[in-house]
Amino acid sequence: QVQLEESGGRQVQAGGSLTLSCTASGRAFGLYHMGWFRQAPDKEREFVAAASWSGARTYYADSVKGRFSISRDNAKSTGYLQMNSLKPEDTAIYYCAAANNDRDYSELISPNYDYWGQGTQVTVSL
Numbered sequence: 001q002v003q004l005e006e007s008g009g010r011q012v013q014a015g016g017s018l019t020l021s022c023t024a025s026g027r028a029f030g031l032y033h034m035g036w037f038r039q040a041p042d043k044e045r046e047f048v049a050a051a052s053w054s055g056a057r058t059y060y061a062d063s064v065k066g067r068f069s070i071s072r073d074n075a076k077s078t079g080y081l082q083m084n085s086l087k088p089e090d091t092a093i094y095y096c097a098a099a100n101n102d103r104d105y106s107e108l109i110s111p112n113y114d115y116w117g118q119g120t121q122v123t124v125s126l
Contacts, residue, residue, distance in 0.1 A: 002026040002115050004096045008035060009120030016086050023095030030054070030074035032115075033099045033108055036081045038092035038122075045095070049081060050108035053101040059109055064090075064112040086124045093119040 008020040022034065035050035049070040050059045058070050066081075072079040079096060097113035 002029065002032060002098050004098060004115055004117035006094060006096045006117045009094060009122045011123040011125060012086055014086060014088055014124055014126050016124075017082070017084045018086060018122060019083070020081040020094055020096075020122070022081075022117060024077040024079070024098065028074070029072070029077040029079075029098075031101055033101055033103060033105075034070075034072060034079045035097045035099070035108055035113055036070060036079075037093070037097060037111060038090075039119075040089075040092040045090075045111055047109045047111070048094070051079065052105060052108075057105055059105075063108075073097045080089040083122075086122075088124045088126060091122060091124050093121050095119045 005023050006090045012018050023045040036048040037045050039045040050071045054070045069082040069087045098115040099113045
C-alpha cells in the first residue's frame with residue numbers, strides 16, 4: 001500500500017497562485033494513478049484533476065481547466081497541483097488520492113480511489 005501526505009495549502013489572495021504537493025511513501029508511486037479532490041464546507045467532495053501512473057494522461061474538472069495543472073515526478077514519489085488565477089470558490093480542503101494502475105482511466109474522475117491523504121486547506125480571499 002501507499003501513504004499520501006499533502007502540503008502547500010495556505011491562504012492566498014484571489015488571482016494568486018499556489019502549488020500543492022503530494023508526497024507518497026510505501027509502495028512505488030509509479031504503481032498508482034493519482035488524483036486531486038477538494039471539499040468545501042457543507043459540500044460534497046469533488047474531482048479536481050487526475051494523472052495516469054506515468055503522467056502521460058491528465059484530466060481536469062471544467063471548473064479548473066486552464067487554471068490548474070497536475071503533474072508528477074515518480075522518481076521523487078511526489079505529485080503536484082499547480083493552481084493559478086485562484087478564485088474564492090476554490091477555497092476547500094484539497095485531498096490527494098491514489099488508485100491502483102490497473103484501474104480504467106475513465107474511473108479517475110470519480111472518488112473511488114484506494115488511498116487518500118489527510119488533506120491540506122486552501123483559502124482564497126478577496
